Amino acid sequence: MKHVSLLTLALVLSVWLLPASVRAQSQETFEAEAAARRATLTGFTRARSSMTLVAEESGRVEKVMADVGDTLGQDGLFAQLDTxxxxxxxxxxxxxxxxxxxxxxxxxxxxxxxxxxxxxxxxxxxxxxxxxxxxxxxxxxxxxxxxxxxxxxxxxxxFSLIGPAGWKVVTRYIEPGEWVTKGEKVAELGNYEALLVPYALTGAEFRALKEQGENITLRLTDLNIPVQARIERVSPGFDPQSRKINVDLQISQGDFEFRGGLRTELVLELPDPGGAVLVPATALVKAYEEYFLMTPEGERVRVMLLGSGRNNLRRVSSPEVHAGDRFMVKP
Known part of the structure; x- marks a missing residue:
């Protein structure tokens, strides 16, 4: 009996004789961080603006100055009717x-x-x-x-069919020698000096997009390059079928040919719908194929391991664990 008491006393003394930094580290806690899920949305580029060029007078087409894909000059002249x-x-x-x-x-x-x-x-x-x-x-x-x-x-x-200078011809409806009547469509024009990418976002996705501020990054998947974009306009209404908000992002600069139909990807970090949190890998205690977290009071809380996160963090879930709760870093 005396031998057991001496052994217990020796163990207590050995703990107290540990360096102060080691004892402090054993009591170090962390705050559970809300886990996010990554949503990848796909969109396609289109012209910043578009218009239909219409003949304002009837007459015979004398000459056409621009073909599909051409850019209108400083005078904006697309075609000339006989005068x-x-x-x-x-x-x-x-x-x-x-x-x-x-x-x-x-x-x-x-x-x-x-x-x-x-x-x-x-x-x-x-x-x-x-x-x-x-x-x-x-x-x-x-x-x-x-x-x-x-x-x-x-x-x-x-009698001179003129569009905005610098716009490109998307569709051409007339040929030299044809007769056009007043009000007839002669061409479709687009402004490709900047590109728009339309997205339909849920409320959570729209809030996550606004949190990015002016530093919105899109990836052109076909070219495998990132480009910077900004929010150009947001519809005050919503789509009654999808119940989403229509948002247009604008791309103003980039080292690639500005054209429509380029596939883009927008990545948003959204809150995990299941309430998962991120915890350090060292905070998890494994026992009998189950995982636990330890509270500062010494209470074990069972959690479900969902996977790995960034910076050696682990995604876990439990009805008893919420973002902001504190646990031991190294129990």
Whole structure:
């Protein structure tokens, strides 16, 4: 009996004689961290903006300056319609203006002459009134022709089918020699100076995306390169069928050809729906094919090992373990 007491005393003394750093390490605790699951979403690039180019005048296609895939120049000219008849209308209008200017000048002189004659009582007032009326009529006709000339000049501009400078031709509907009517589609254009990638996100996915701020990274899977993107616009509504939020990400820079149809991947870290947590590998105690965590009070908590995580962490789950709970690092 005396021998057992001496042995117990020796064990107690050996523990107290351990270095202070070792005793502190044995009491070190950690806080369970909520585990995240990685969601990979796929999207495809498309033009930043697109438009349908429509003919504003009817006419025969004289020439087409751009084909599918071409970029419109600084003037934005896509095609030119024949302007023969509009130019003839302009010549007729200007000739009529010259005639009316001559009439206007004639009636002005006649009006001034009859004013003098009426003043000297050598002509009737009615004759002066007729000349004043003719003078005003010529003036109004001349103004009408001037307005008509501006209309014809504006129509002349619309015989040139012009799109935004720098945009690319996606689809071409016309060929030289064809007749196009007013309102007919002639081309589909797209702005590929920047790319949009549309995604439909759940509420949790959208919150995880916003947490990334301006540093959103997409991977172009076909080219195997990462690119930076930012949130361009977010729909205030939602898709009634999928009940997801429509979000467009914009890619403005990248060392690759900007075009539509490039597959992209967006990786989001989402909270684990099962409530799993991350713990250090050293915190797990294995006994009888089961795993346990040790609380600072010395109580064992059984957990289920789900797998490995980053930095030598382990994913575990238990109804009694929640994110923020404290356990021993090395029980």
């Amino acid at each position: 023969t008849f509009i130019r003839l209308d302009l010549r007729e209008n200007r000739a009529e203006q010259e005639r009316l200017k001559s009439d206007f000048e004639y009636y002005r002189k006649e009006m001034n002459r009859y004013k003098q004659l009426v003043k000297s009582k050598n002509a009737a007032q009615s004759t002066l009134d007729s000349n004043v009326r003719a003078h005003q009529g010529a003036l109004q006709q001349l103004r009408g022709k001037q307005i008509e000339e501006r209309v014809l000049m504006e129509r002349m501009k619309r």
